Amino acid sequence: METREQNLLRSVFETSWRYYLWLTFLGGVLVLGLVAYIHQLRQGLVVTGLRDQVSWGLYITNFVFFIGISHAGTLISAILRVTDAGWRQPITRMAEAITVFALCIGAPMVIVDMGRPDRLLYIFRHGRIQSPIVWDVLSISTYLMGCVLYFFIPMIPDLALLAERPGIAPWRRWLYRKLALGWTGTKEQKRLLEKAISVMAIIIIPLAVSVHTVVSWIFAMTLRPGWDSSIFGPYFVIGAIYSGAAAVIFSMWVLRRIFRLEDYVQPMHFRNLGLLLLSFSLLYLYFNINEYLTAGYKLEGMERQLISRLFVGEYAWAFWSVQAIGVFIPLLLMLTVLTWKRYQEFLVPGVVLASACVVVGAWAKRYLIIIPTLQTPFLPPREAAAVQYHPTWVEWSITAAAVAGFLMIYSLLLKLFPIVSLWETREAESGEAEAVSEPQPTVARPPRWWKPGPVGLTGLLLALGLLITPHAEATKKAAPRPPKPAVITVEWRAVAPEKVPPEELASQPGSRVFLYSGRLIDPLRWLHNWGEAEERPTPAIEVLATMRDASGAPISFKPMDFALRTSFGTLSFGSRPTNDQGQAKLMVRDRRLGEYPLLAGFRGDNEYAAVQQQIRVNFGARPAPALPRVGVLITPYATPAIGVPFLFFYGLMWVVFAYAFGYLILYRMRRAGKTSEPRAPAR
Amino acid sequence: MDASRRGFVQFLLRGATLVGAVAVAWKASASRIFREILPARSIAPGNQRWVMVIDLAKCDGCRDCTRACNQMHFVPPLQEWIRVYEVSDNPAAGSYWLARPCMHCDNPPCVRGCPVGATFKRTDGIVMQDNDRCIGCRNCIAQCPYSARAFNWGEPPHTPEELAQPYAMEQMYPHRKGTVEKCGFCPHMLREGKLAVCASQFTMGAVYFGDELEDAVTNSKGETIQFSKIAKRGAGFRLMEELGTEPRVYYLPPASRKYPSPDEKNSAGLVPIGIEGRG
Numbered sequence: 037m038e039t040r041e042q043n044l045l046r047s048v049f050e051t052s053w054r055y056y057l058w059l060t061f062l063g064g065v066l067v068l069g070l071v072a073y074i075h076q077l078r079q080g081l082v083v084t085g086l087r088d089q090v091s092w093g094l095y096i097t098n099f100v101f102f103i104g105i106s107h108a109g110t111l112i113s114a115i116l117r118v119t120d121a122g123w124r125q126p127i128t129r130m131a132e133a134i135t136v137f138a139l140c141i142g143a144p145m146v147i148v149d150m151g152r153p154d155r156l157l158y159i160f161r162h163g164r165i166q167s168p169i170v171w172d173v174l175s176i177s178t179y180l181m182g183c184v185l186y187f188f189i190p191m192i193p194d195l196a197l198l199a200e201r202p203g204i205a206p207w208r209r210w211l212y213r214k215l216a217l218g219w220t221g222t223k224e225q226k227r228l229l230e231k232a233i234s235v236m237a238i239i240i241i242p243l244a245v246s247v248h249t250v251v252s253w254i255f256a257m258t259l260r261p262g263w264d265s266s267i268f269g270p271y272f273v274i275g276a277i278y279s280g281a282a283a284v285i286f287s288m289w290v291l292r293r294i295f296r297l298e299d300y301v302q303p304m305h306f307r308n309l310g311l312l313l314l315s316f317s318l319l320y321l322y323f324n325i326n327e328y329l330t331a332g333y334k335l336e337g338m339e340r341q342l343i344s345r346l347f348v349g350e351y352a353w354a355f356w357s358v359q360a361i362g363v364f365i366p367l368l369l370m371l372t373v374l375t376w377k378r379y380q381e382f383l384v385p386g387v388v389l390a391s392a393c394v395v396v397g398a399w400a401k402r403y404l405i406i407i408p409t410l411q412t413p414f415l416p417p418r419e420a421a422a423v424q425y426h427p428t429w430v431e432w433s434i435t436a437a438a439v440a441g442f443l444m445i446y447s448l449l450l451k452l453f454p455i456v457s458l459w460e461t462r463e464a465e466s467g468e469a470e471a472v473s474e475p476q477p478t479v480a481r482p483p484r485w486w487k488p489g490p491v492g493l494t495g496l497l498l499a500l501g502l503l504i505t506p507h508a509e510a511t512k513k514a515a516p517r518p519p520k521p522a523v524i525t526v527e528w529r530a531v532a533p534e535k536v537p538p539e540e541l542a543s544q545p546g547s548r549v550f551l552y553s554g555r556l557i558d559p560l561r562w563l564h565n566w567g568e569a570e571e572r573p574t575p576a577i578e579v580l581a582t583m584r585d586a587s588g589a590p591i592s593f594k595p596m597d598f599a600l601r602t603s604f605g606t607l608s609f610g611s612r613p614t615n616d617q618g619q620a621k622l623m624v625r626d627r628r629l630g631e632y633p634l635l636a637g638f639r640g641d642n643e644y645a646a647v648q649q650q651i652r653v654n655f656g657a658r659p660a661p662a663l664p665r666v667g668v669l670i671t672p673y674a675t676p677a678i679g680v681p682f683l684f685f686y687g688l689m690w691v692v693f694a695y696a697f698g699y700l701i702l703y704r705m706r707r708a709g710k711t712s713e714p715r716a717p718a719r
Numbered sequence: 720m721d722a723s724r725r726g727f728v729q730f731l732l733r734g735a736t737l738v739g740a741v742a743v744a745w746k747a748s749a750s751r752i753f754r755e756i757l758p759a760r761s762i763a764p765g766n767q768r769w770v771m772v773i774d775l776a777k778c779d780g781c782r783d784c785t786r787a788c789n790q791m792h793f794v795p796p797l798q799e800w801i802r803v804y805e806v807s808d809n810p811a812a813g814s815y816w817l818a819r820p821c822m823h824c825d826n827p828p829c830v831r832g833c834p835v836g837a838t839f840k841r842t843d844g845i846v847m848q849d850n851d852r853c854i855g856c857r858n859c860i861a862q863c864p865y866s867a868r869a870f871n872w873g874e875p876p877h878t879p880e881e882l883a884q885p886y887a888m889e890q891m892y893p894h895r896k897g898t899v900e901k902c903g904f905c906p907h908m909l910r911e912g913k914l915a916v917c918a919s920q921f922t923m924g925a926v927y928f929g930d931e932l933e934d935a936v937t938n939s940k941g942e943t944i945q946f947s948k949i950a951k952r953g954a955g956f957r958l959m960e961e962l963g964t965e966p967r968v969y970y971l972p973p974a975s976r977k978y979p980s981p982d983e984k985n986s987a988g989l990v991p992i993g994i995e996g997r998g
Contacts, residue, residue, distance in 0.1 A: 088868075258862050607945060663757070676752070
């Protein structure tokens with residue numbers, strides 16, 4: 037075994053007492069976190085500082101932070117591979133490892149935040165594609181799968197190499213051999229491996245961008261001040277890559293110091309990644325200015341409260357120091373050490389210090405994105421203290437355990453897998469990197485087809501309802517002796533909507549204004565059909581009540597009261613006088629549908645006794661029970677407009693994974709190893 | 720393939736044909752893949768569109784509605800499903816009381832965001848909350864601009880009366896740890912033909928409740944008024960109309976008030992009735 041590999045494998049095979057001490061420490065923190073979580077499971081989230089106003093806190097901060105950290109690894113590695121940057125080889129493995137481990141920690145943070153983790157599987161059983169939470173589950177699980185594959189596939193040759201190493205434990209040999217998937221290093225296998233890596237590298241870029249966009253959408257899809265922002269997607273993506281690149285640089289430095297990898301991880305790597313970090317810090321600064329200037333310039337409504345809270349209020353101190361630590365200090369530091377000749381000797385410590393600042397600042401920034409917004413509700417809280425948020429020991433312990441868990445996975449897997457790619461660095465050193473044919477899967481958005489919303493049958497049903505003529509039945513009422521008995525006959529008829537006076541029509545859609553808006557001749561009418569509020573013509577009902585005495589002679593000039601029985605009460609229409617034919621006329625132009633009992637009554641006076649008559653009046657058929665059409669995303673079923681883009685995009689990712697790993701690696705590459713092709717020289 | 724202009728045009732045409740074919744195939748099959756069928760629980764027992772009108776002129780901030788609601792639903796402490804705010808829009812304008820139940824929006828942000836359909840819109844306009852299904856992610860709390868939702872952070876204190884019946888979605892209790900709670904327009908009362916409790920026991924008569932299709936709303940005093948008329952004549956408004964949530968709760972402005980405003984009440988030395996937690 038060469039010294040080069042000895043050096044690189046030192047991380048795997050040499051273990052000092054300090055390592056065990058480190059693991060013990062991490063284990064202790066993890067146990068603390070576990071105790072805290074069990075406590076939380078028993079008592080509920082009441083043990084946290086979260087309450088109804090601030091209902092998301094440290095857990096969601098950690099979630100966004102770790103998902104952010106996970107970004108750079110894969111993205112940097114993929115971009116460097118796609119652009120074929122020659123210096124990438126020693127650092128890609130570290131970068132990919134960070135991604136996988138951060139995802140393994142970040143994703144469960146949401147489960148920790150859940151009130152009912154026992155119902156976790158409901159997300160799959162009852163999942164609604166309209167919900168940003170489901171988008172998150174979809175995208176993060178896809179991303180985790182992609183990152184694990186992208187971490188694993190380039191490691192296959194190294195695993196085969198390790199499996200042949202003399203003097204390793206039998207379980208290790210067995211594991212490495214199984215995981216090497218029959219890698220023997222033939223030309224065909226190499227070609228297939230490179231191809232699979234290229235496919236994964238290309239597909240992982242849009243996937244990574246989509247993941248943090250979707251994470252930002254959890255916030256941006258709400259109406260809250262500070263979250264309701266259209267740049268949140270790219271803002272989060274840039275922030276994620278920024279913090280992730282810093283994490284990669286920092287971990288590079290730590291591993292380089294611990295395992296003495298100075299020959300492989302050189303100042304050149306710090307300079308190149310530092311330049312990347314510098315450019316992302318400028319981009320991040322740009323997004324910050326965009327985000328806060330647009331809100332701070334207008335000071336609209338609740339944004340004003342939020343901005344004053346952040347800029348000059350209770351968070352001013354935190355906000356400005358986070359901006360300094362997260363953006364300005366790293367920016368200036370990197371500008372100095374990267375561009376100023378005189379200070380170039382401080383390149384490595386300068387860039388590393390800047391990265392550490394960025395990582396810390398990134399976490400605090402996530403906190404400042406989430407908590408102050410929740411403390412600025414549209415309606416004031418019950419009492420000012422209700423918006424206070426003080427994380428409890430449970431939340432801090434679980435947060436500490438999350439960081440410890442991340443470091444623990446990193447430390448443990450360091451002992452299992454080489455942290456620097458052996459075969460890639462070797463190829464780079466011997467300069468025999470082969471040309472890789474890169475297939476270009478086209479990522480096309482699917483054509484969007486909105487289904488036209490259901491056609492309103494209201495008008496038709498209404499017309500049908502109006503045709504039904506009810507029959508009035510008269511009942512006599514026993515009258516007291518002095519006043520003479522009276523009889524009321526009531527009849528009603530529907531007045532066709534056309535007969536409604538024009539001044540009432542003008543206010544309705546369907547009038548001139550509506551016509552001129554071009555709706556009638558709009559070929560895409562069906563597209564925006566769903567956005568329209570339900571409209572129905574106002575039916576007019578004419579009720580004619582005739583009052584006669586016992587002999588049939590009309591009773592004139594008496595007040596006739598009209599009322600309608602409704603579900604919970606009686607709606608009075610007031611009274612109308614009877615005319616010389618004993619008729620009282622009531623015109624009802626209410627926006628009412630359905631059949632109701634209408635009462636026509638005479639209160640009685642000296643001449644005639646009180647009498648009342650009831651009749652059922654049909655105001656037109658009620659519309660069929662349906663969900664309101666204004667809310668297109670509230671349906672319990674998936675609609676194509678929202679279902680297709682998500683399922684297509686993430687479905688495509690899984691298809692590509694299946695191709696790159698299932699077909700190219702598991703099927704073709706393994707078979708290629710078994711063929712009788714002569715084995716390539718060992719090394 | 721020849722690299723002539725004609726070849727290129729043919730290439731473009733072939734591509735366009737393919738896209739067109741996919742589009743036609745999709746149009747034909749989309750309705751079969753995405754079946755738009757309402758599940759049984761989304762269909763309300765009756766064909767109504769419930770609506771609430773709160774006359775701010777008649778509200779004196781007594782919080783009887785909150786108390787009645789808390790009592791009926793055994794609302795856990797620190798929660799108020801109908802909360803009475805003392806609001807002042809700007810320093811010049813006087814303050815007023817504002818009772819806020821769940822708005823039962825027609826475009827409800829909480830329903831949009833719910834990952835499991837634990838909160839859903841019913842055909843009678845009610846936004847239901849199913850705590851047999853709620854996973855406690857609290858996305859709905861983040862989504863609701865009216866702060867109308869509350870969370871059971873711990874195990875809520877129970878009373879024997881509350882636990883006497885099994886959980887029913889319409890009845891909304893017994894309450895469970897780790898789930899979200901909110902006003903539900905008392906669907907179990909409506910099923911029996913009774914008014915929602917805040918409109919039926921509320922002494923002030925500021926809360927009117929009814930069916931929009933019936934165009935009539937009724938308050939605790941049995942006063943029934945025409946919904947569209949008071950909304951129009953009384954310049955009825957909805958809270959945060961600009962957010963496009965289309966609430967089903969309408970407010971009548973506190974013009975020509977019948978009771979002293981919060982300011983007057985405070986200056987008269989009357990101690991405003993604080994929010995009492997249910998004992």
